[in-house]
Amino acid sequence: MRQIIIYSFLFLVLQNCKKDNSNAVPSIKFISISATEVVQYKDSLEIKFEYSDANGDLGEINPDQNAIYVKDRRLTKPDYYFIPPLSPPTSSVFIKGELIVKIKNTFLLGTALQETTNFEVKLKDRAGQWSNSIVTPEIIIKK
Numbered sequence: 685m686r687q688i689i690i691y692s693f694l695f696l697v698l699q700n701c702k703k704d705n706s707n708a709v710p711s712i713k714f715i716s717i718s719a720t721e722v723v724q725y726k727d728s729l730e731i732k733f734e735y736s737d738a739n740g741d742l743g744e745i746n747p748d749q750n751a752i753y754v755k756d757r758r759l760t761k762p763d764y765y766f767i768p769p770l771s772p773p774t775s776s777v778f779i780k781g782e783l784i785v786k787i788k789n790t791f792l793l794g795t796a797l798q799e800t801t802n803f804e805v806k807l808k809d810r811a812g813q814w815s816n817s818i819v820t821p822e823i824i825i826k827k
Contacts, residue, residue: 708738710807710815715782721824722790729787731805733818736780740771741810753814754785755804758793762804773810790825798826 718730731754735742744751750764771779785805792799800822807815 707811707813708741708809709813710735710737710742710809712736712805712807712815712818714805714818714820717820717823719823720821721826723826724791725789727790729790729803729823731785731787731803731820732782733785733805734780734782735770735807735815736778737770737809738778739809740775740777740779741773742771742779742807743767743769744810745769745773751808752783752785753804753806753808754787756790756801757804757819758799758801769810790823792825792827798824800824 713734715732715734717732719727722729742751744766745768747766749766751767752765753762754765755762765785767783770781771777787803802822803820804817805820806817809815
């Protein structure tokens, strides 16, 4: 009888020692960019980055919800992109991988023959928590 009580106690203690990942904040790390010089309206850019999230709630179920923030630092407002769930929506598992964001049709804002900019990128999980931001190297946009 005493062993049953001890085992029951140990079981309850171990069950309560589970790590709570409900407040896990996603993390991203810059890997590469496809070009550092582009022609406006002609060339696209691909930003590649690594992501990790302790509870795996990255990506949206609803295609009207966007989870990737990309901001051309010359502009005041960012663009947002959709990504589907990167793990089963009801699971809570550690995930890690790579994503590529394709930016089409970069353009010049003024009348100069070229401009420079960088892009800021971050991810939002389904709990509404934003990852850290990454910033690309400078990009030259030409006419």
